[in-house]
Amino acid sequence: MQHWLRYFPPGKERSVNRYQVTPSEKLIIVTDVLPALLQGNYQPTASDGTCQVALYIEAGQVSQIRQLFNETDLSVPPGWQILKLPNQWILVPAFVDCHVHLALDAITGFKGLTGPVADEIIERRLREVAEGGIMALRDGSDRFNTGLQARYLSRKLSVNTIRPAVIATGRAIFRKGFYGTNLGGEGVTSFHEVENRLLQLRKEGADQVKVVLSGLLNFSYAESTDPPHFSLEEMKAIVARAGEYGLPVMVHANSDQAVRLAVQAGVHTVEHGFFLSAETLQLMAEKDVAWVPTVVPVAAALDLYQGSSREEKAIKKIIEKQLKMISLARELGVTMGLGTDAGAPGVDWKIGYRQEMKLFARAGLSAADILTIASENGAKVLGLNKKMGKIASGKKPCWLGLEKNILSSMENFKGPAGIISFR
Ligand SMILES: [Zn+2]
CATH class of the missing domain: 3.20.20.140 (Metal-dependent hydrolases)
Known part of the structure; x- marks a missing residue:
């Protein structure tokens, strides 16, 4: 299991969790997402419109996105690490x-x-x-x-x-x-x-x-x-x-x-x-x-x-x-x-x-x-849509973890809880 760095911005703002993916890493990020923010066809499975996916990242970019319908769907090849995002988060593009x-x-x-x-x-x-x-x-x-x-x-x-x-x-x-x-x-x-x-x-x-x-x-x-x-x-x-x-x-x-x-x-x-x-x-x-x-x-x-x-x-x-x-x-x-x-x-x-x-x-x-x-x-x-925007295969990580309560009301939003980027 991979771990987060804690990042404390100065002032009264909340702390933000940070993860920087390195080029040598083989990482699987398991997270809930909104299908609209992914490239490809994924089906919402939860009542809040989200689904769970595994993002396979190697050589610093997404090599594959797989929807997980249940726990046993996750396959972990030897040498790969898992970063599981908290259940109350969704992953979104930055x-x-x-x-x-x-x-x-x-x-x-x-x-x-x-x-x-x-x-x-x-x-x-x-x-x-x-x-x-x-x-x-x-x-x-x-x-x-x-x-x-x-x-x-x-x-x-x-x-x-x-x-x-x-x-x-x-x-x-x-x-x-x-x-x-x-x-x-x-x-x-x-x-x-x-x-x-x-x-x-x-x-x-x-x-x-x-x-x-x-x-x-x-x-x-x-x-x-x-x-x-x-x-x-x-x-x-x-x-x-x-x-x-x-x-x-x-x-x-x-x-x-x-x-x-x-x-x-x-x-x-x-x-x-x-x-x-x-x-x-x-x-x-x-x-x-x-x-x-x-x-x-x-x-x-x-x-x-x-x-x-x-x-x-x-x-x-x-x-x-x-x-x-x-x-x-x-x-x-x-x-x-x-x-x-x-x-x-x-x-x-x-x-x-x-x-x-x-x-x-x-x-x-x-x-x-x-x-x-x-x-x-x-x-x-x-003009940066080749690098950013949708979460997609071939793109580098440039994502945020947001608390799911924004799905019921945007008024709940207090800033990102996590930032995942490529180093
Ligand atoms: Zn202006």
Whole structure:
């Protein structure tokens, strides 16, 4: 029988059990799972929708998955070890946060990171993200290029410990004179400047490009009157040129008009997407454009604006509308990713993620839906689906042990109880 390492994150958070699989190990993990999170055909056998499987791992990756219908089904070849997960756990693929800002301080949301303390602060934030079970994140830009710096640091730290993979977008592209200075530094005034910025991003090794098409939400109103900051023709040209450089486009868009324009221009993902309509969601489903609804920064704003009745009322309306559209997106088959906008005022690096999961539950989505969105969809949004996402043969361990009580209510979720990764 193999044993867990106990891992005690600092602060008041619970301790997390950790297991790192080594390349020389021949290991069988016996655990309950939700069939939807496995590659292949497995049948639920328990009333909570789970089944029991044995995951055979050798040379650092899954070689076989077998469903266990009873105790005697488990065959243990000579030289293999067993790691049995607690009965009250399920094993799920690790989480992916599709939208964070490692540079922002989660208080003002605007203080960028520069100077000698930057590395230390980024390292601390990456550790907190990992403790939350988030094994990959996409940084949604800042003017100091922190995302690229974080990607470098994460790779360096991952040699000795568990750190999330970082997908970096470099500095965002935004129109000069409009919102975006904190995300991109200098705005663009012509397509020639856009081309130069894309060239620069390719040179720096960005994984994706962030384009700002709308402003921030104005919490005095439960609607947007902000016209898109680029025209459809401009947006199409940006997407086409970015595509030539192999850069998928993530677009910050609020208002139905802006989201629709982004979708028509063929972007990879729509970020936030507040105030979008059912028709636009339908178009997203047809064109396979993913949506990252980021409800938690708005929910956090509710705390910040407590006592000012006008804003409180507008914020509540914005949240309810967004949850309704999340429910509709699920029905229409829109690919949604889970993103927190961590670093924005009031959004914590690890707690923000489970708050967003609970908001998706409030929208009426099941635990299986939310866990699929958190893992499989997130991996797709980040372009990491060969490595992460579904639990599958040929993939390395990158999984979490969660207490089963989340299957009855997501409100029970207090963070992962175990992390299983590959070393
Ligand atoms: Zn953002």
